[in-house]
Amino acid sequence: MQLGADHVVVRVPATSANLGPGFDALGLALSLYDELEVRLVASDDVVVDVHGEGAGQVPTGEDHLVVRALRHTLDLLGAPQTGLRLTCANAIPHGRGLGSSAAAVVSGVVAARALLADPRVLDSRAVLAVATEFEGHPDNAAPAILGGATAAWSDDDGPRAVGLEVDPSIVATVVVPDSRLATSRARAVLPAAVPHADAAFNAGRSALLVEALARRPELLLDATEDRLHQDYRAASMAASSELLRALRAEGFAATISGAGPTVLVLTPDDAVAALDATLAGLIDGVAGWRALRPGVDLHGARARRVAPSS
Numbered sequence: 001m002q003l004g005a006d007h008v009v010v011r012v013p014a015t016s017a018n019l020g021p022g023f024d025a026l027g028l029a030l031s032l033y034d035e036l037e038v039r040l041v042a043s044d045d046v047v048v049d050v051h052g053e054g055a056g057q058v059p060t061g062e063d064h065l066v067v068r069a070l071r072h073t074l075d076l077l078g079a080p081q082t083g084l085r086l087t088c089a090n091a092i093p094h095g096r097g098l099g100s101s102a103a104a105v106v107s108g109v110v111a112a113r114a115l116l117a118d119p120r121v122l123d124s125r126a127v128l129a130v131a132t133e134f135e136g137h138p139d140n141a142a143p144a145i146l147g148g149a150t151a152a153w154s155d156d157d158g159p160r161a162v163g164l165e166v167d168p169s170i171v172a173t174v175v176v177p178d179s180r181l182a183t184s185r186a187r188a189v190l191p192a193a194v195p196h197a198d199a200a201f202n203a204g205r206s207a208l209l210v211e212a213l214a215r216r217p218e219l220l221l222d223a224t225e226d227r228l229h230q231d232y233r234a235a236s237m238a239a240s241s242e243l244l245r246a247l248r249a250e251g252f253a254a255t256i257s258g259a260g261p262t263v264l265v266l267t268p269d270d271a272v273a274a275l276d277a278t279l280a281g282l283i284d285g286v287a288g289w290r291a292l293r294p295g296v297d298l299h300g301a302r303a304r305r306v307a308p309s310s
Contacts (some may be wrong), residue, residue: 001079004117005304006040010229011146012107013297014092015099016174017139020224020255021205026164027099027150029143031295033117034090034103036066037306041083052300053090054099065101065134069108072192079116082241095180097258102252103141105131106301110145114303125160127301128152132159140258147300165214171272172296175263175279178288181237186259190232198227217268220253224266230256237261241265243282 002018014032018024034053043062046067048060057065062071066086074081092100109130122130124145131141138152142161149164205225212223233256234241240261247254252275257264267275271295283289 001077001121002117003040003079003115003309004119005115005305007038007308008111008114008303009037009306010107010111010114010301011035012103012110012144012301013299014036014294015102015140015143015258016097016172016228016255016262017099017143018226018255018257019149019209019264019266020226020230020253021202021209021228022139022151023202023226023228024139025151025153026206026209027139027143028166028172029147029149029153029297030098030174030301031297032091032098032174032292033297034088034092034100034107036089037087038070038115040115041085043083045083046086047084048088050084050088050090052088052091053130054088054094055090065104066108066111068103069130069134070112071108073109073112073122074115074132074135077112077116077121077233078110093176093262095182097181097256097260097262098174098176098177099140099144099258101183102131102135102144104143105134106141110301110303114305125158129158135299143297143300145300147298148296151210159233164210166296166298167214167217169269170213170217170220171267171269171293173265173267173272173275173279173293174257174293175265175283175289175291177239177261179237179239179261181259181261183259186218186233186236189236190229194228197280202226202228213266217266220266220268221248221251224253224255226242226255234258242269246282247278252278 209223212219
């Protein structure tokens with residue numbers, strides 16, 4: 001496989017997985033982006049400059065997650081490897097349940113695709129398959145690739161995903177703490193088996209959530225109830241769990257975003273003022289919290305080639 005470009009720019013959105021009951025299946029893309037610039041250089045050197053989130057904390061060479069995903073994708077396609085200059089401008093918080101690792105992986109895969117002479121050899125499903133190799137499950141990668149809300153699953157042919165309709169009146173708010181929580185730690189507290197009644201409960205709520213997202217935002221509070229993961233993880237993110245309970249008690253459809261500890265709140269646009277007033281009473285003046293309202297990203301990962309300067 002030949003390369004057809006040596007300079008590309010990529011933008012990938014943050015994501016919120018699970019959305020309450022849709023554990024490891026449902027996800028939502030948010031208009032909060034990591035942007036990166038990849039240049040191929042005629043040497044073996046790899047230089048990674050990171051600005052924003054993760055600066056000074058993530059690797060700056062071959063071990064950087066974007067580089068690893070890009071290299072892996074080029075290897076899979078038999079494309080040549082070169083030196084790299086990678087510049088990252090990161091806005092997605094790390095370790096907060098907003099899909100930062102999925103964004104990095106998808107960035108690398110999409111960048112590799114854009115560098116190919118024929119990017120069509122790697123369609124969205126193939127991008128999802130490669131990203132899932134790194135992530136282990138497709139719930140964050142799917143909305144990062146496709147945008148909007150997605151349902152993801154795996155079968156004998158690998159990971160798959162479909163887009164779900166999102167009512168344009170739905171507003172997404174994320175309440176982000178200073179504290180981090182590793183996904184591996186959040187998964188370690190989950191039981192190997194759950195009661196049948198809880199599994200059935202979540203299946204029903206997940207089905208309801210598809211309808212609530214598409215046409216019935218007034219059902220979001222009921223549709224985002226969960227019995228499979230949030231209560232088990234509560235002790236590992238006590239402040240987030242307390243905020244979650246307080247918001248739901250006030251009638252807001254709050255969930256833990258991904259593995260946490262960020263709290264996601266989905267509201268119809270006519271309830272935003274009430275949510276802001278409630279958040280003011282709950283987190284204003286409390287150190288370590290910030291509320292963001294990024295919007296729902298409908299486009300997913302995007303890459304463009306940069307033409308050589310004359």
